[in-house]
Amino acid sequence: MRHLPGFRLVLCAALLATVAGCGPDSDQNSSPTAPVRLYGSDGNMLNGVGALVKNQPRLLDGMKGTAPLIRLTEDFRRRLNNIDPNLHDLAYAGESYDAVVIAALATQLARTTDPEVVKNYIVGVTNFGQPCTAVAECLNLAREGKDLQYVGVTVKTGLSEIGEPSTTTYGTMHFDTNNKINDVLTEYVGAGAPGTASAQPGPAPAKPSTKPTGAPLIIGDLTSHSGGNSESNPPIYAGARLAIKEINDAEGVLEKPVQWLNGDDKTDIEKAKAQLKAHISAGAQIVLGPTTSRVTAGVMEQITSSKVIAISPSATSAQLSTVVDDGRFFRTAPSDVLQGKALADVILRDGTKRISIIAMKGAYGEGLQINVRDELIKAGVPSSAIQTLNYDAPSDDAVAINVSEQVKSIKGFAPDGVLVIGLDESAQVLTQLATAGVDPRKTPAPKAD
Template sequence: MLISRASRAATLAACATFLLATSACGTDQPEEATTHQVRLYGTDGNMLNSYPAELKERANLVDGMKGTTPLTPLPEDFKNRLRTVDPKLGDFLYSAEAYDAVVISALAAQLAGTTDPAAIAKQIVGVTNGGQRCEDPASCLALARNGQDVEYRSVSLTRAGFTDAGEPATASYATLHFDGQQLNDGKTEFVGAGDESAASSKAPPKPKKQRGKAADAPLVLGGLLPKTGDLALANPPIAAGAALALKEINAAGGVLGEPVTWIDGDDGTNPEIAKATVASHVEAGVHVIIGAGGSGISRAVLPEVVKAGKVMISPSNTDASLTEVDDNGLYFRTAPPDSLQGRALADVILRDGPRKIALVARKDSYGEGLQGNVREELERAGFGSDRVKLLTYDPPEDAKAAPVDFTAGAKEIKDFGAEAVLIIGFAESAQVIRALADAGVQIRH
């Protein structure tokens, strides 16, 4: 079900008023005051079918967990096409955003008539606004080759294009539920967020009609995706989306008269690994970097990307503060900022009528940024500091590091009497759930 931003705001306000009087709101029944059970909530980093495996023999602890993720209803045709590049694909998070990141990069290069990153960057926002509407690589490339400006719409980019800052003006979020140690698609709901009027109205440089093969072709894309590290559980759908886009672009004749080239690369969910990959891509002559996976990783490598004059477009960065990052006009993202997801998450939590809420986040720009967005939304709903507890944890530096120890934090949550715990993290956040159970917190299933 799609709900406008205005309707959501009205619903949230009504919910807050009703909460103060009854401690319940929405369709779910309120918690019994005497049970002191805690309901778990998650976000895009852990609301994945692959996440319960991180809990191993205690995977059932996720049952009943709810959460949100940037996700639009994916057509079965798109899912089936993704399976042609990865038959084992079990999750689809950020697959559409990865697909669109690659297609938008290709269209921008075709319209620019060159693989020069600076010229490509000047076309990216315009690719999504104000031209001839098209919805697949073949038709969009045909228009672009003929010197026609395009307005690209696809699976993740449906209602509006990019803002002047180079990110989606609108978004769709899915509310997900774990049942039987997997996501129950039958319970998934969709809500809309954002404002179509925020889309850019600036005209890009005039498109260049293709006249033979460009001298600086082929366009070279470099992956900077989380093949390893804490975010590796989200890599399969992201990689599949990028691979599908590349396959379909080249099947449609490529860009500037040549097939687009892909150079694989790992961000490791680790700044040092990501920096080494960026350096390798710069040496190899990559024009556009697709990634990084995590917001904190992109923030860490962006100075190197900008220094090298390369374009970077991420399918999964959501840290709201990246909207204002110093990028010299070279950084873009197809994932929406967490200022939008914060509203959706607060709405989901408030529906269940908790009186005390704990917000747990990994200590990085993604975790603390989204935690702050949710806190602000809860404050607007009337929740003061006595009813919201903020906790963070340090994520492991690498695969060899000791697991997260959240023992002290779990005790704080139990003593606080929280009835809802939001966990903002990646694979490592499973240790937070383990710690809560070990502390005697009764998790509602």
């Protein structure tokens, strides 16, 4: 596993004036009909999105992008496959698994399901103490009242003081001629710093003699089984189900099986609020989700006022790092500050000279767009060679969107690279770009340096 090559950003800045492959030449525009390179982010670098453009053969061939993605062990893949043999993607499966396990361990250490107490244990469960990896091993340590450090599938070096990963790994992924991710070409790049993990130990574990209160632990599902983010949800759901199974196979939490409440935030703020209310009424102390940053920000006030705990496996907006959450929101997915650097590096390595970044409106799309743009500028790319546009994304990907004005603007800008930041609706954006002639299939795409 190699580390994030951030030095390349500096190198490109230093050589920009002399090396054609590092950055754009602001004095030269490509022809509007020249082939373009396509780029994506974690919300659309999915086989599910590729399936949505099945009427556009080879449209995504060569498209590159990034997503939080660790090299999963064969053992974990096998266990996931036993839960869902039909998985086509694995993004955020590990993050979802870790979120549920961390919730269970924090509850066992606290010996209560009271969210007011459990929230104080969540960060500490991943820092200090005796390292452990297997669910049964970690639960036994917690039952014995011992400090432990859960080293998870994706949470390897502990959560930070604000409850998000201190380090992560990004996958640089490539679509092939069948509009599918080619796993053979996936590169894994480390990001973050172990030193950002919390330096504050959590509260001492409750003594084993302490009588458990509030059992059973009830976790509500607040992920996107439908709506505009549904294509990314199967691995998230599989990871959560695997964690619940393995926790309960290891005798559960507080002497009882953990209960799972099915649910769906439908990638919509108001529907997520209704689902959260139903979970709380059913006794949930913790919810897994929401899965998108926009929905997460939209329900945060309800999370804090209801005094539950929310752990998102996939909400990545940098804005969530500073949200007012009363210490009740955590995530096992990294901030997009890190993904912005990774995506910028992919673009720079290709020698893309002129880039259009079109992103869905909201915390995720606009936030990551700004992060990528800033990283490119830091590397010496002229701001005049970076175009940014936004569009309204529906909560339901079946609803047609019209980005004709944005596409017209992109065509006039004549980029040799287009980055699309969105969710399932990205398929519509890519199709409309191709229809207007911003299409990598026009001529053979230029090779990366």
